[in-house]
Amino acid sequence: MAITSANQLELLQIADAVAREKMIDPALVIEAMEESLARAAKSRYGSEMDIRVSIDRKTGSPTFTRVRTVVEDELIENEKAEMTVAQARQYLDNPAIGDTFVEEVPPVDMGRIAAQSAKQVILQKVREAERDKQFEEYKDRVGTIINVAVKREEYGNVIVDLNPGEGSLRRNDKIGRESYRPGDRIRVYIKDVRREPRGPQVFLSRTANEFMAELFKMEVPEIYDGVIEIKAVARDPGSRAKIAVISYDNSIDPVGACVGMRGSRVQAVVNELQGEKIDIIPWNDDAATFLVNALQPAEVTKVVIDEDAERIEVVVPEEQLSLAIGRRGQNVRLASQLTGLDIDILTEEEESKRRQAEFEERTKLFMDTLDLDEFFAQLLVSEGFTNLEEVAYVEVDELLVIDGVDADTANELQARARDYIEAQNAKAMEAAREAGLQDDLATFEGLTPQMLQALTADGVTTLEEFATCADWELAGGWTIENGERKKDEGLLEPHGVSLEEAQDMIMTARVMLGWVTPEDALGQSEDGEEDAATPEEAGA
Structure with a gap:
């Protein structure tokens, strides 16, 4: 099938129609046509030839050319597409390495097989252009919420229409009890956009912490304006969540602003999340105060923080223990996620037993190492002494404040402690030398x-x-x-x-x-x- 002048105009019309339908650049469609015609020409003239096709953007007239490149004699690999400097002198004046010789070749007739191949090339190029357009459109929208229509469900994953293209709401990104039917419109959070061999993939989520934060930003103008900031979010999707907020305007209560008049603002978010209960907590830079807030509604008696281990111990009354832990550990788990600390919850009785055990352990240490009776050792522990080094090297005045300890007794205590430490040091050094x-x-x-x-x-x-x-x-x-x-x-x-x-x-x-x-x-x-x-x- 030769390309006549009528067909030439039709080429441009087809390219324009496809571009409008797929919402891509017409130039991309014409480039696909040029590549498909070049493939057809190679099947006629030989696949080793470098055949190129250029379609005039005004008339639709295709020009078929053969290109040969000048290379060094020892580097020539394809005589159909390359030539030496000596050979190039037949066609070019003063040829140099890298120069090209372009000559026009007769156009080819498009047979049925060639036409089918050309169609496949064009379709492939159009698909690639669609994918590039989708990637460019969504790559900068990561971290935002969009409203989409459900297309179908595949193996528990929901496929939605992004127009153009599709997005995936995977099973673990769905709120547990939600189910969708084709045509349903849902809000989703764009979690990630990646290029993959099968095309750009847009991954969506309704369980991400950021989804809740973005919903609050939509419902609470103070968050959108930056007057209130969401500092942390912890979620058990579909069940319960905790969100920590701080206000940079002393006249605005961050918790009240997020709750809204009669709970209207927070209720809008709850409804979107299928009834997920939300605790709104005031942020505090002091870790202990923040944790007390995070464990609400439980009442906390005492907080002990181990910053090196990033752990925290919380003491609560016996009757508050189940409330602090929550159903299946939910309350303490969310509080831990919110603060970034591992939390151990103890009752007052458990903490008392532990303190008693520490007291007895230190008492025994002083009895064994300083040859003291139990009463005197307990006096040292009660005054806050925890190890031998503190006794050996503390100022004598700090020992004299203990009832019944005079200067001679204090000096004797320190002498015993130092003698024991020196003996232990000598023993440790000998073991190290060995x-x-x-x-x-x-x-x-x-x-x-x-x-x-x-x-x-x-x-x-x-x-x-x-x-x-x-x-x-x-x-x-x-x-x-x-x-x-x-x-x-x-x-x-x-x-x-x-x-x-x-x-x-x-x-x-x-x-x-x-x-x-x-x-x-x-x-x-x-x-x-x-x-x-x-x-x-x-x-x-």
Whole structure:
């Protein structure tokens, strides 16, 4: 089928019609046509030839050309599409490497097979253009809410019409008890847009925390204007949620603004989320105060925070325990998500038993190490002494405030404590030496004999081996394993070494060994960037 002048005009009309229908650039359709005609020409002239087609944008007239590129003699691979400089002199004046020779070739007749192939090329190009358009349209809309129509359900996943294209609301992104029918209109949150081999994929969600935050932004003008900020959201989708808000205007109550007149604002969000109960909580920079708010409606008696372990202990009255934990642990779980801390809830009785156990343990420590009777040991514990070091090196005046303790008794107490500590130090140092402790590590400032014993027991015997340790190997840390936080015990953690102290000691050791300069060590310490660098990585 030759392309006549009538057909040529029809080409432009078809391109324009397809572009309007698919809402893409007509130039993309014409480029697809050019590629399809070029393929047809290659099937006629030979697939090794570089045949190109150009369609005039005004007349629709196609021009078929053959292109040959000038390459070096030894690099020529395809004689149909390449030629040497000597060969090019027949066609070009002073040819150079990289020049091209273009000659027009007769147009080809489009047979049935060629026409079918051309159609497939055009359809493929149009689909690619549609996909690119969809990706460009939605990639900048991640994090927003859109209103879409349900098309169908596939294996529990809901496919929605994005016009153009489709989006996927996967099973775990649906609120549990929701069901949809084709044609239903729903609000969804655009969670992610990714390019994939099968085309751009738009992933939607109704369970994301951000979905709730965006709904409140739509219902509460103060949030949209930035007067009120949503600091954190925790959800059990379809059941219950907690949202923490703060107001930057003292005259506006953040909780009241989010609730609205007679609960109108929060109720609109609840209705959209199929009755999900929402606790609106005032944000507070003080972690303990914020947690007390987050555990509402339970009443909290006492809060103890362990910032290093990112854990928090909450003491509640016996009758408040079930309320604080919530059904199936829901209340404490959401409060933990909201604060970012692991929460242990104790009753007043449980906390009292634990304190009593600690009291008895410290009492026994002083009885065994200082050769004291139970009553005197209990006096020390009651005054706040928790270990031998505090007794040995505290100011004598702090011991004299204890009933029945005079200057002689205080001096005797400190002498006994120091003698015991020195004996333990000597024993620990001897064990470390037997395990292979070297002098360069033994004289390193900041490491006690007990710390040296712990290091050598783990095979760290030299300053170089110590310098290759990571901070978390010394001070301990937390890792996430299967969605749960797991404690990593540090070699020096039992001796009270913090992460910052471990970083400082490691960087000091690396400076002493010449692996890094003092300036580099200071910069890394300030950035908090510490890892188990080898001498080569550290610049040795």
